[in-house]
Amino acid sequence: MSRPHTFTPPPCAHAHQLRTTRGDFAVLDAPPRTAHRGTALLLPGYTGSKEDFIALLEPLSAAGYRTVSVDGRGQYETEGTDRQGQYTQVELARDVLAQAAALDTAREGSVHLVGHSLGGQIARAAVLLDASPFRSLTLMSSGPAQVAEAQQLKVKMLSDALATLSMAEVWEAMRALDPPEDATTDGEALRRRWLRHRPAQLIATGRQLATEPDRVAELAAVALPVHVLSGERDDTWPVPLLDEMARRLGAHRTRIAGAEHSPNTDRPEQTAAALVSFWESL
Template identity: 35%
Template sequence: MSGQLTPHGAERVELPGSEGPIAALRTRETGKATVLLVPGYTGSKEDFSPMLDEIAADGFRAIAIDLPGQFESPGPEDERSYLPEALGQVLAGLVGHLVAGGKPVLLLGHSYGGLVARAAVLAGAEIAGLTLMDSGPSALPDGPRRVALSVGEPLLREKGIAAAYRMRERMYEQFPSWVRLPVELKEFLRRRFVSSAPAGLLGMADGLRFEPDLVASLAEALGSVPSLVVAGEGDDAWSVASQQDMAERLDAPFAIVPNAAHSPNTENPKALLDILLPAWRSWL
């Protein structure tokens, strides 16, 4: 099975969080460092399933999480609690808990998770390296993804989360890549979406539409901490050019994942790992 249902050896655990327990997939203890993997909007820890065993085999402990309000992590009712700044505080607290275990933490944020990871650094998270993957310098630019957020908001508020997912599914049906997905994976994606907190979906959507450009502040906060920006060659959320510019402003290496769009972690995990693992090893 491909994508989020890829078999792996990680265990399902719950980690401490200021807004409640944080659901996670965690590989075995290893000697180098912990890699903390943060998913994007409507995502979950399972988005990293194709990568977990390979990360562990390279000597890192991988921990993939559901952010508060996502899938199996409970979250508050206040939509503002899901903006990057607020979630960044939660993530910084989790990083502190992991660092207290004695191993350095490398942080990777995908898409909206990249905005949250950035906010965690700005909140003082003590990381040993930062990877931003298919994430941008600020809010989503004009395009289909931003339009979908604006169209989906009133439907979610008025008709509920199941109706919002039906609209989302109808939109996906025009894409051959969606049509080809196995039935079991489509069912998982549906279950994950409707299990998420409506306030979380609404708050994160606001973050995606209105987050300011904080790249200069991030560069200052990182100081000598190494960073990396990675993008799928066909990313349709933030443009590849905007991500390359962000890397230059961070004085960070920039890498493109071939044969991938917005989610290299499920679309081409091998090529992605060929970029990530050498970089992470060099940081330590």
């Protein structure tokens, strides 16, 4: 999971519920601090939330981009149900299209869509349903198909635990397995976030991560600029696999030095700069 260094948004952003045709979604919304250059919609990964992008909000806002990070259906502060059928990839992709429509941009095709990890695969599915709301797509640490085998095993263990234990019990079991150096970085805020996720959402999206087919050829056929961004190390999708995906897509490619699976929290300034550079190149 991404571990944001703070759950407090910067002064440039405010938290609110984004009202859409598919329900309300909790967002952090940072308006542009200079002349408006575009709108960015940021989708978090598995077990994540809108707070994973807190460190990106200020630099992107300062560069002139309205930046909106969102809790998906059943994530943290966005309501969900206990029915796994409500969290199919198609349903989550339709949510993204509704979110883009609700941002009230000046014209169609003006939203820069960014998805981290699971969020990248949901973003890809949204683009494949309807690319017209989007100016670009950035896949951040998000690969061409299912996660690596070791990660598939972790997801299965988590899903099995969620089927029989409470969220609090699962949290304590996960903390016991963490390396000692992580014990001081989690904080109560991460626990509160975990407890507000819907187990059905985690089980359904975990299944997606473990079974996602390769849809790179489908995405390559869409006339939309794509950016593949990652850290220099990644144990969820190997970095050479991300390099190859970028080649197949004809995509812009960025590796963030010193970052791993979450460049948004590992190296936020460099990640924001890479996003802005890509958007301005368009």
